[in-house]
Amino acid sequence: MSQISVRVDGVSYSDDVEPRTLLVHYLREQLGKIGTVVGCDTSNCGACTVHLDGEAVKSCTVLAVQADGSEVTTIEGIAASDGTLHPMQKAFHEMHGLQCGFCTPGMIMAAIDLVGDNPDPSEDEVREGIEGNLCRCTGYQNIVRAVQQAAHEMQGTAAPEPTGAQA
Amino acid sequence: MIPAAFAYARPTTVDEALQAVASGGEDVKIMAGGQSLIPVMRLRLAAPETVVDLTRVAELRGVREDDGAIVIGAMTTHSDVISDPLIARYAPLIAEATETVADRQVRHRGTFGGALAHADPAGDLPAVALALDAEFVVAGPGGRRTVPAAEFFVDYLTTALEEGEILVEIRVPKREGWGMHYEKFNRVAQAWSIVAVAAAVRREDGRIAEARIGLTNMGPTPLRATAVEEALAGVDATAEAVAAAAAHAAEGTDPSSDLNAQADYRRHLVTVLTRRAVSTAAGL
Numbered sequence: 001m002s003q004i005s006v007r008v009d010g011v012s013y014s015d016d017v018e019p020r021t022l023l024v025h026y027l028r029e030q031l032g033k034i035g036t037v038v039g040c041d042t043s044n045c046g047a048c049t050v051h052l053d054g055e056a057v058k059s060c061t062v063l064a065v066q067a068d069g070s071e072v073t074t075i076e077g078i079a080a081s082d083g084t085l086h087p088m089q090k091a092f093h094e095m096h097g098l099q100c101g102f103c104t105p106g107m108i109m110a111a112i113d114l115v116g117d118n119p120d121p122s123e124d125e126v127r128e129g130i131e132g133n134l135c136r137c138t139g140y141q142n143i144v145r146a147v148q149q150a151a152h153e154m155q156g157t158a159a160p161e162p163t164g165a166q167a
Numbered sequence: 168m169i170p171a172a173f174a175y176a177r178p179t180t181v182d183e184a185l186q187a188v189a190s191g192g193e194d195v196k197i198m199a200g201g202q203s204l205i206p207v208m209r210l211r212l213a214a215p216e217t218v219v220d221l222t223r224v225a226e227l228r229g230v231r232e233d234d235g236a237i238v239i240g241a242m243t244t245h246s247d248v249i250s251d252p253l254i255a256r257y258a259p260l261i262a263e264a265t266e267t268v269a270d271r272q273v274r275h276r277g278t279f280g281g282a283l284a285h286a287d288p289a290g291d292l293p294a295v296a297l298a299l300d301a302e303f304v305v306a307g308p309g310g311r312r313t314v315p316a317a318e319f320f321v322d323y324l325t326t327a328l329e330e331g332e333i334l335v336e337i338r339v340p341k342r343e344g345w346g347m348h349y350e351k352f353n354r355v356a357q358a359w360s361i362v363a364v365a366a367a368v369r370r371e372d373g374r375i376a377e378a379r380i381g382l383t384n385m386g387p388t389p390l391r392a393t394a395v396e397e398a399l400a401g402v403d404a405t406a407e408a409v410a411a412a413a414a415h416a417a418e419g420t421d422p423s424s425d426l427n428a429q430a431d432y433r434r435h436l437v438t439v440l441t442r443r444a445v446s447t448a449a450g451l
């Protein structure tokens with residue numbers, strides 16, 4: 001067992017973990033943060049994406065011990081404390097950026113990371129930016145619209161006219 | 168799935184890391200970004216007794232200048248490589264190829280050294296290191312040694328790294344005024360190369376003075392397209408000359424057949440991609 005201290009969604013934790021414990025399992029099983037999901041065994045799907053010290057990572061491909069001393073943000077930690085949704089969550093809701101919703105936590109965390117680097121991504125840049133996240137339902141069209149809408153809201157400007165996609 | 172149990176060491180210096188490797192038992196694995204190692208451990212294709220995690224060895228991160236070379240620390244992440252000013256100036260081919268690696272999450276953790284030490288034939292960075300004549304600085308129990316790229320990649324997933332050794336840094340000769348391009352062919356986003364070509368070209372008075380070409384996934388190791396390099400030396404920089412030289416790209420290669428492509432298709436593809444890579448690098 002190794003002792004780790006992490007801050008997750010603004011709360012500090014100190015825990016014993018086995019070195020082989022994946023960060024995603026620590027979050028879900030030890031902390032009860034089940035908003036972050038596991039969608040594959042091969043590090044491909046991105047459903048488990050969280051922010052580790054401000055950068056999007058696949059939490060199934062990081063050991064919990066590696067997060068020792070770090071700050072983790074999950075999908076459960078991005079809304080305001082009064083429950084107001086993060087602009088990215090709100091845009092996914094308004095633009096119908098989900099169907100079954102399984103990819104959504106990871107999609108939103110990857111998209112926030114993308115917009116942090118590129119505040120006004122083009123459609124192509126959004127598609128490339130979320131290439132590490134697979135969605136089996138939506139066909140991505142409305143996810144791309146949602147990310148662009150959120151990007152504009154986060155910058156305080158209006159979204160461009162949607163091209164082709166429908167709600 | 169969850170990896171099999173292992174002992175975990177988290178050194179903070181290269182010397183500590185070498186000690187941890189030496190005392191870790193029979194089956195020790197070095198972990199860089201973990202983006203290849205953790206997946207194989209999850210699938211239990213690897214079940215090391217000890218994992219030595221290099222993440223906190225600060226001296227292995229970052230890029231610096233050293234006379235005629237830039238020196239890239241093995242633990243420099245793919246994201247840091249992409250935004251590094253020295254790489255952008257002296258070896259932009261590395262940044263361009265790294266942008267095509269995996270996805271932003273994997274690039275945040277995966278490292279330049281890890282991708283080279285992993286030596287996957289479909290990996291994008293080995294062919295780039297080969298084309299740019301990189302040198303690999305390796306630390307072991309008996310001190311440091313330097314291995315040229317041409318000798319580093321030995322076989323499928325196998326490098327010149329001996330047991331107990333750690334890849335420390337990669338020296339890349341500065342090339343200013345060269346045109347460079349990485350041409351990658353893959354089916355979908357986040358997928359490994361079916362075939363890819365790394366090209367660096369120096370032009371002089373309308374001619375191609377010198378060309379260096381590395382091939383990804385055309386054999387168990389990355390390869391230099393020597394026949395194309397020779398055919399390009401001194402020719403007029405025209406589309407026709409480049410196409411004629413690129414027709415030699417499959418010479419001396421040994422591509423595999425797999426679900427993505429048959430060997431003969433790869434041999435065809437490499438000529439097309441070499442023409443595109445060299446044309447773009449030469450500004451045609």
Ligand SMILES: Cc1cc2nc3c(=O)[nH]c(=O)nc-3n(C[C@H](O)[C@H](O)[C@H](O)COP(=O)(O)OP(=O)(O)OC[C@H]3O[C@@H](n4cnc5c(N)ncnc54)[C@H](O)[C@@H]3O)c2cc1C
Pocket residue numbers: 042043044196197198199200201202203204205206221241267268269270273276277278279280281282284285289290291292328332333334335357358359360
């Ligand atoms: C979904 C996905 C898609 C990917 N797509 C691509 C792609 O398109 N192109 C591509 O090139 N790569 C791709 N990769 C691999 C990625 O580039 C990895 O980052 C890289 O292969 C391994 O780097 P790492 O730092 O994570 O190394 P690790 O996984 O930590 O280590 C890999 C191997 O190298 C050894 N090793 C690492 N560092 C050292 C060192 N300093 N000294 C000695 N041995 C060492 C380890 O023991 C291990 O055997 C992909 C990975 C994933 C998960």
Ligand code: FES
Pocket residue numbers: 037038039040041042043044045046047048049058059060061
């Ligand atoms: S669960 Fe992490 S990438 Fe699929």
Ligand code: FES
Pocket residue numbers: 097098099100101102103104134135136137138
């Ligand atoms: S909404 Fe179902 S996987 Fe994306």
